[in-house]
Amino acid sequence: MTPARRIAAEFAASRIALAGLALLALVLLAALFAPWISPQNPYDLARLDLLDSRLPPGARSAAGAIHWLGTDDQGRDMLSAILYGLRTSVAVGLTSTTLALAIGVSLGLAAAWFGGWLDALLMRIADLQLSFPSILIALVLLAVLGQGLDKIVIALVAVQWAYYARTARAAALVERRKEYVDAAVALAFSNARIIFRHLFPNCLPPLLVLATVQIAAAITLEATLSFLGLGLPITQPSLGLLISNGFNYLLSGHYWISAFPGIALLLAVVSINLVADRLGEVLDPHGPQR
């Protein structure tokens, strides 16, 4: 059996992990196809009717459409707003994780390969950063940078790169002592070729697990920052901003405006975490536990 098939088979041995994977697929499809499956374009102001504002879940609008998850204060269909919000949240999570992975892994592998002052400098910076909670660093960065999609991605990348750098370095330090690396050196391959063609693929398993966990972390952190009013602007509402908007109506009992976006966020995060958990077990060199 090829390694990929063995991993797939072991992954599928856990029913909970499979359920998580199915849920994750559903979340990703919903995010990808949001504009086509939403009952309404929630940001087309011409389609909104203030008469429909704060309708409870399942109520009919003046035009006769059913709002399964209710409407918000603008008369916006919550199901549509959630699908669009999920799209934004997932996009931010994937973009920032990919960028952070690319930057962090490059720096971590370089630190392990070249050693010396570069290694010392990079790891001191990573240590310093990791000794502070991610939310604090992101808050400071956003206080400095201001609001916006690009700003929040920068903040998330700045928060995350250090995790990848540490993990990549640790894995590469083990790998570089192996014979295939010696062989590559003996063949006089360039540093870049050894790092990316030889070291990188062999450091991949722990990085994959970490990246999965970090996507969930990035989505949660973005939602938290948007909730605090420091993340995305009101024109690009992610799930966090929808929840924050619903907070204003929570005390008057209009629970659905913040409860349902929260459940969507929860489903996304839980499904990613379930997959990450099993992936960690399967890719663990000591073999799956339990």
Add this chain to the structure above:
Amino acid sequence: MLAYVFRRLAQSVAVLFVMSLLVFAGVYAVGNPIDILVNPQSDQNEIARATAALGLDRPLFEQYFVFIGHAATGDLGRSFAFNVPAIGLILERMPATLELATAAMLIAVLLGIPLGLWAGLKPRSAAGRTIMAGSILGFSLPTFWVGLMLILVFSVWLGWLPTSGRGPTANLLGIPVSFLTAEGLRHLVLPTANLALFNLSLVIRLTRSGTREAMRQDYVRFARAKGLTETRVVGVHVLRNVLVPVVTVAGVEFGSVIAFAVVTESIFAWPGMGKLLIDSINVLDRPVIVAYLCIVVALFVAINLAVDLAYSWLDPRVRPGEAR
């Protein structure tokens, strides 16, 4: 040991210095606070006068040296928005945050250790599985949303608990605290539960894996072979070995509880320094942002130092000098 203490102290001071520079440069390099502070109708002369009065016309490095000089005497600048010393503003709010953070950490540890022990001793029982499922949920639930749902259920629907503020406070050694009055305690419940959730899950997981690890060790089998009761084996032999990592993590996590209090305080309108930070970011009140960060960074460095020292004292195997 003494040399280690001094080396760690020197490291801590270096970290403080680097962080103050980064924070100062970051916060002061971007945006011009004068736009927010002066009346939009004021003319060029007035703007220039205000800029000079606040020292904002001088080069950045000069502003930093002035800032460091003042910081050494305990002066972290005056709040642009309130026109009072920034450090006073923060110290005034600090007890509220510390009370909330301490309460949350206590709940996490006092509830998490017994639950984790249970899940570790009986991993296949229904209770054990339920505890673990709950802790996975606790990790995945976004803190701020849980806060909202707590308000929805316990305040809006059931009407049991208040939604915001600290309630009446009583003085303990001159510091106002909520937990001494019944009404204050009622105000404390929801924010504490909200803030404790993540670390409760963390402590449960740590205790569980520590317990399972310990139960396989020879000393446990030996204790059983001696005929000790199960209570004594678990309560003394297992617990002691589980406690070291849990206490360490609880110590380190105390700092992040203070940082995450920003979120909980914003939801429950808890008048602590986290809410002050968010308010200050929104009006670009730089001295307060910088002062908050300096104080929190100092707090972090102190906590990390204390945990490191406590750890090497608790567990001789990690004592420095022997291995590094």
